[in-house]
Amino acid sequence: MKIGLVLSSTPGYSETFFTSKIKRLQDHGFKVVLFTQSRNEDFVLCQVIKAPKVYKNAVLQLVSMILTLTKLITSVATVVKYIRLEREENTSTLNIIKKVYLNSHVLSQKVDWLHFGFATQAIGSELVAKAIGAKMAVSFRGFDISIYPLKNKNCYELLWKHVDKVHTISNDLLEIALNLGLSKHHAIQKITPAIDVEKFHKNGEEPSKQSVIEILTVARLNWKKGITDTLHALQILKNMGYKFNYTIVGNGDDYERIVYAIYQLDLVDYVNLVGKKNVNEVIDIYANSNLYIQCSISEGFCNAVLEAQAMGLLCVVSSAEGLSENIIDRKTGWVVPKCNPEALAQKLIEVLNLPEDQKSLIRKNAIQRVKSDFTIEQQIKKFVTFYS
Amino acid sequence: MKQDFSVALYSGVSKSTTFIERLITGLAEQNIDVYIFGLNNGKPQKSKHVIYKTYSGKLHKLYVFLKYSLGLFLFKNNEKKRLDRFIKSQDQNKFHLRLKYYPVLYHSPTIFHVQWAKGLADWMWVKDFGIKLVLSLRGAHINYSPIANPELAEMYRFNFPQIDAFHAVSQAIGQEAENYAANKEKIQVIYSGISKTSLIPFKKKIVSKKDDLYILSVGRQHWIKGYSYALQAVRKLLDKKVKVNYTIIGGANSEELLYLINELGINNEIILTPKMDYENVLYHMQKADVLLIPSVCEGLANVAVEAMALGLPVVSSNAGGMPELVIHNKTGLLYENRNIVDMVDKLLYFNTMTEKEITSMATNAFQKVSEQHNWENFKSAFYTFYKDQISIT
Numbered sequence: 001m002k003i004g005l006v007l008s009s010t011p012g013y014s015e016t017f018f019t020s021k022i023k024r025l026q027d028h029g030f031k032v033v034l035f036t037q038s039r040n041e042d043f044v045l046c047q048v049i050k051a052p053k054v055y056k057n058a059v060l061q062l063v064s065m066i067l068t069l070t071k072l073i074t075s076v077a078t079v080v081k082y083i084r085l086e087r088e089e090n091t092s093t094l095n096i097i098k099k100v101y102l103n104s105h106v107l108s109q110k111v112d113w114l115h116f117g118f119a120t121q122a123i124g125s126e127l128v129a130k131a132i133g134a135k136m137a138v139s140f141r142g143f144d145i146s147i148y149p150l151k152n153k154n155c156y157e158l159l160w161k162h163v164d165k166v167h168t169i170s171n172d173l174l175e176i177a178l179n180l181g182l183s184k185h186h187a188i189q190k191i192t193p194a195i196d197v198e199k200f201h202k203n204g205e206e207p208s209k210q211s212v213i214e215i216l217t218v219a220r221l222n223w224k225k226g227i228t229d230t231l232h233a234l235q236i237l238k239n240m241g242y243k244f245n246y247t248i249v250g251n252g253d254d255y256e257r258i259v260y261a262i263y264q265l266d267l268v269d270y271v272n273l274v275g276k277k278n279v280n281e282v283i284d285i286y287a288n289s290n291l292y293i294q295c296s297i298s299e300g301f302c303n304a305v306l307e308a309q310a311m312g313l314l315c316v317v318s319s320a321e322g323l324s325e326n327i328i329d330r331k332t333g334w335v336v337p338k339c340n341p342e343a344l345a346q347k348l349i350e351v352l353n354l355p356e357d358q359k360s361l362i363r364k365n366a367i368q369r370v371k372s373d374f375t376i377e378q379q380i381k382k383f384v385t386f387y388s
Numbered sequence: 389m390k391q392d393f394s395v396a397l398y399s400g401v402s403k404s405t406t407f408i409e410r411l412i413t414g415l416a417e418q419n420i421d422v423y424i425f426g427l428n429n430g431k432p433q434k435s436k437h438v439i440y441k442t443y444s445g446k447l448h449k450l451y452v453f454l455k456y457s458l459g460l461f462l463f464k465n466n467e468k469k470r471l472d473r474f475i476k477s478q479d480q481n482k483f484h485l486r487l488k489y490y491p492v493l494y495h496s497p498t499i500f501h502v503q504w505a506k507g508l509a510d511w512m513w514v515k516d517f518g519i520k521l522v523l524s525l526r527g528a529h530i531n532y533s534p535i536a537n538p539e540l541a542e543m544y545r546f547n548f549p550q551i552d553a554f555h556a557v558s559q560a561i562g563q564e565a566e567n568y569a570a571n572k573e574k575i576q577v578i579y580s581g582i583s584k585t586s587l588i589p590f591k592k593k594i595v596s597k598k599d600d601l602y603i604l605s606v607g608r609q610h611w612i613k614g615y616s617y618a619l620q621a622v623r624k625l626l627d628k629k630v631k632v633n634y635t636i637i638g639g640a641n642s643e644e645l646l647y648l649i650n651e652l653g654i655n656n657e658i659i660l661t662p663k664m665d666y667e668n669v670l671y672h673m674q675k676a677d678v679l680l681i682p683s684v685c686e687g688l689a690n691v692a693v694e695a696m697a698l699g700l701p702v703v704s705s706n707a708g709g710m711p712e713l714v715i716h717n718k719t720g721l722l723y724e725n726r727n728i729v730d731m732v733d734k735l736l737y738f739n740t741m742t743e744k745e746i747t748s749m750a751t752n753a754f755q756k757v758s759e760q761h762n763w764e765n766f767k768s769a770f771y772t773f774y775k776d777q778i779s780i781t
Contacts, residue, residue, distance in 0.1 A: 076672060093677075150646040223611070224643045232726070257611040259536040260685065264726065298647060339651070 001387060002031040004111035004134065009036050010043035017193060017303075018117070022046055029387040030387070035106050036093050049105045065097075068104050075108045082107060082131035089127065089158065103128045113137055113387055115167075117155060119144040119177075126158040135164040137386070140173045142300025143224075146321060149180055151219035156180055167191055167386060169301045170322030192325070194379035195306045197371050200283065202312040213244040213352065216289040218282060219296075221252030221273075226295040226318060228261050232341035233295070235265045237348060246271045248288065249282060286311035290350070295344055297334070298321040306374050308335065309366035314359060316347055332366035334357050365388065391435075393498035393778050394421040402442045403430035405668075407526075407557075407580050408503055409688060412438055416769040420774070423497045426488070441491045449487055456490035467493055467517060473515050493517060497772055501555075509543050512550065513596075519776045523548075525556040525565045525575070527565040528612065531685045531708060534568060543562065544568035552777050555770075558688040558709020576773055579712075580690050581766020584697055584758070592674050592699035592750070600631040601739055604676035604700075606669055606691045609642035612724065614682035614705065614726070616648055619730045621682075623652040628732075630739060635659040635676070637669055673700045678738055683707050684726055693761050695719070696753035701746055703734050713760065719753040 003025065011018035022032050022045050032046040039048050052068045055061040074078050079100060087097045098140070106114065106128050112130040115137040116122040122138050129136035138159065149155055156177075165187040168174040178184055204276070215234070219225040227248065236244055248271065255273070262271045277285065286292075292308035294317040303324035308315050315333035317323040327333035334351060336343045351359075395415060397722040399408055409432060415422050416435035424433075443452040460468035471493055475485045492500065492514065496651075500514045506529050510578050515521050534541035545568050554575040555560035562575040603622075607613050615636055625632045639645050639660040646772035649658050664672070669691075674677065679695040681704035688709035692702050696713070702720035704710045714720035721738055723730040741749075 092675075147647050149644050150650055151641060151643060223616075224647075228616075254611070256532055260532040261726075263532075263535050264684065297651070339648075371592040 001029075001113070002033065003387060004033050004035055004106065004114045005117060006035045006106075006114065006125070007117040008121065009038040009046055010040045012040065012082050019045060020196075020376050021380065021383065024376065025383065028380065030384075033111060035109075049109065049156065051105050052101060054102075055153065063280045065101050068101055068343075071363060072100070072104055072108060078107050082127060085127040085130055099124060107132060110134075115139070117141075120148050122159045122163070123155055126162045129147065129164075130162060134323045136162060137165045137167060138163050139167040139169070140177055140300075141169060142209045142298065142321065145176050145180070146298050146300075147224075154181075154203065156182070156275050160186075165189065165386065169193055170325050171322075172321040172325065173300060182281050189382065191379055191386065192322075193301050193303050194374045194375060194376045195303055195370065196309060197310055198292075199279065200286070200307045200310040200370075201339075202310070202367060203288075209255050211243060213242065213291060214289040215244050215246040215291045215293060216249070216285060216308070217293050217295075218249040218307070219294070220250050221248070221254040221258055223254060224296060224298040226297045226320070226338065227254070229297070229318075229341045229344065230293050230295045231258070231265050231267060231271070231340060233262050233344035233348060234270065235292075236341070236345035237268060238267065238270060240349070242349075242352070244270060247285060248273050249277050249285060250273070251276045282307070283311070286313060289313055290328065291316065291348070293344070293348075294318065294323060294343075295338065296323060297325050297338055301326055305333075306370055310370040312363045312367055314351055314362060315366065316344065316351060318344070327366075327367070331362070331368050333362060389521075391418065391420045393774065394423060394495075395499045395774055396425060396492065396497040397421040397497075397501050397503060398425055398507075400426045400509065401429045402426060402440055403432050404503065409433070409582065410632065410766075410772065414763070414770060418767055418771055420771070421497075423492075423495055425491055428774070439495075441495060443450040443487060443580050448525070451492065453483065453487050453567065456494050457486070458707075459494050460490055464494065470516070471513070474516075477677050489513070490518065490520075505544065506533065506540065508547050508551075512547055513551065515552075515666055519552070520552045522553045522555065522774075522777065523551050525554055525561045525570070526687050527557075528685065530561050530564050530568075531687070532612070534689065541568060544570075553773065555773065558712050560709040560712065576769075578766065578769045578773060579688065579694060579760050581761055581763040582690075582693055582697060582757070583763045600633050600736070601625075602673055602675065602677045603632060603634045603680050604637070604678070604681065605635070605639070605680050606637045606672075606720065607689075608638045609636075609645060610714060612683055612685040614643075614684045614707075615639060615645055616728065617684075617728050617731065618680055618682035619645065619648045619652060619654065619658065621735065622654055622657060624732045625735060626654065626657065628736065630736065632657055633659070634680075635661065635672065636673060637661050638663045638719065670694070673698050676700060678703055678735070680731075680735070681711075684732065686710055688713055692720075693757055696750075696757045697761075699750045699754060701738065701749055702753065703738055705731070715752075715756070718757045735736055 025032055034046060034048045037051050039050055041194055103125050111134045114134045117139055118141055119138050160182050168190050169192055262268055292313040292315045294302055294305050296318050297320055299320040299322060305315055305326045306318055315327055317327050317335055318338035319335050320338045326334045327335055329335040334347050336347045399413060412422050412433050416437040422438050424440045426442055428444035431440050444451045475482055478485060499520045499522055502508055502511050503524050505523060534544055535757040547568045548568050554570055556575050556577045559577050564576055566572055611614050622634050640662040645660060649655055673695055679700050679702045681689050681692055683705055684707055692713055695702050702714055704714045704722055705725040706722045707725045714722050716722040719732040723734040
């Protein structure tokens with residue numbers, strides 16, 4: 001069986017989800033081809049077919065269109081079918097020409113499944129799978145379902161009509177998609193993210209009692225991650241006399257926003273922004289931390305929370321989308337309402353004052369659950385059934 | 389009569405922010421020749437005293453480069469050689485540096501006034517050619533960028549002691565600049581000036597509130613504007629059974645705001661609009677009950693000055709220079725920066741104020757703006773500010 005994965009670019013070294021998925025699918029006998037806008041030359045896992053370039057210069061664009069469309073001569077039947085399908089959806093002639101050009105790299109291929117890695121990537125290509133005789137799958141990941149449609153009303157109308165199977169990483173995202181018009185009668189499978197539990201493995205016992213609490217968040221510095229809310233909560237703890245070090249691993253566009261919030265909330269001596277770290281460095285940081293916070297405003301599921309649980313950290317997360325499925329409240333960690341620093345602060349104080357045996361139980365439950373429910377092996381098995 | 393000195397106002401582009409354009413107008417009205425250098429993105433000033441020496445497009449850049457290379461070679465060859473030695477020592481594209489610097493050296497204004505501090509290092513050389521160097525202290529460049537960027541803070545600490553004079557948009561930002569070795573004696577606060585006559589048609593006539601409290605904010609969506617705090621405050625007001633409508637002019641299409649509005653369930657109460665022209669903003673101010681400034685970082689918001697001149701009450705955070713304009717319970721209401729509970733309290737308090745109290749506050753606000761942001765005072769303050777630099781040798 002041949003699977004065509006549609007992504008914006010070839011997965012980078014650190015994007016373990018897609019690289020491990022491709023490897024394991026190949027191990028299970030699947031052929032995988034990637035359709036992308038850009039290609040990293042280091043990527044050698046599977047065949048990569050790049051989308052045609054869009055030029056600002058009209059002459060270059062015209063030349064590129066002529067060359068690209070000429071190459072489609074061997075796929076005339078597919079192109080004719082595609083044009084017919086677009087006409088049935090009342091697409092204008094000009095838009096059909098544009099779409100044929102933009103989808104030409106897929107129209108010339110034969111695959112059994114055309115799987116769009118994010119729902120946004122299917123926009124403008126909703127009829128391509130049908131034209132090439134493939135089944136169409138789409139993954140829901142977070143931004144594409146929770147945020148993009150707020151700015152682009154009815155953007156998935158055509159996708160809902162033509163998609164054959166849906167992959168969601170959480171029930172919450174699925175719920176939002178249903179509210180956006182996806183029919184519940186569609187074939188839908190929930191496959192959560194997974195982590196390499198061999199790598200994120202707690203070696204020793206619980207961290208010894210420290211006078212200073214080591215708190216951690218691993219996240220891109222972006223408004224969705226709710227780091228300002230976390231800082232507000234930690235300011236409450238600081239004002240109550242708690243001694244802690246809060247480490248934030250990651251970088252991003254909101255760096256200045258977060259540095260300035262740290263400064264204004266008088267947390268300069270309490271917070272360390274350490275930037276992006278490689279996997280081994282992050283593992284060391286997890287190992288030296290007691291408490292993990294993920295107070296996101298919007299979150300698909302969050303691998304970092306799985307890693308933190310596997311590493312035996314006490315996790316306090318917000319109720320944003322998939323996080324409340326990632327953590328079972330009061331069993332494997334704690335879930336607090338999002339955008340509510342007071343509630344987070346209250347919960348942190350409650351957790352810090354729990355008896356040691358209760359903390360140990362939560363840690364144990366979390367490690368156990370990640371080991372049993374969130375391994376890459378299980379995830380791949382589910383993907384194998386997904387395509388069957 | 390033409391003044392005996394000229395000023396270059398440098399913001400990198402020919403068409404700049406409202407404040408800078410007002411400054412240009414004010415100087416030109418006093419017969420001061422104002423040079424504008426940099427990239428041409430429009431020439432809004434029509435006065436003969438405003439001299440645009442800008443460049444745009446590849447061919448035009450080449451023309452400007454050749455013209456000023458020849459001009460300097462013929463009339464200021466020694467200075468050109470000195471500047472070329474400096475350019476050679478720089479680790480940047482030499483053509484671009486020459487394109488940027490040659491027109492300035494050729495015209496050699498008496499004062500070179502840098503508007504944005506981040507670009508200061510590029511212009512320190514003008515001092516070696518007898519040009520006075522003045523810097524404006526405004527916005528993010530002083531308030532938070534050097535906190536987030538230690539290299540920038542270091543650049544400020546190195547260069548600020550050599551600046552001839554600083555113009556600060558508020559006392560607060562002046563104090564902030566002192567953290568980066570700006571000499572207190574050289575900092576002069578000149579508040580922005582507005583011409584009240586242009587606002588008369590939009591003067592707010594009715595202060596009584598209708599059933600719904602109509603809150604207005606104006607400004608692009610950026611985290612410093614603090615709109616996420618304001619949206620949460622609106623949710624809390626609704627929970628307290630206060631009917632609210634909140635419009636953010638300039639907030640359209642922000643993913644963060646759209647998401648929060650949806651999550652907080654306040655879609656029916658919020659309008660996000662694209663940026664509007666000045667008259668449209670004034671029209672909305674005329675209709676609103678209160679202007680909310682939820683900024684977490686602010687030099688001194690011009691939009692508050694305009695609102696107060698129109699008679700629109702202001703509720704603002706106490707960020708930056710805002711307390712210099714909004715005096716709590718006198719010329720407006722102030723709440724503690726980043727404190728949603730306090731913001732809600734002040735909005736609730738405003739909602740219970742009587743018509744008489746609101747009128748009194750609006751009158752005080754108008755008085756404050758008339759004194760502190762008087763157009764004629766603004767012009768003469770800058771005139772004296774520049775004149776003082778020339779008299780210092």
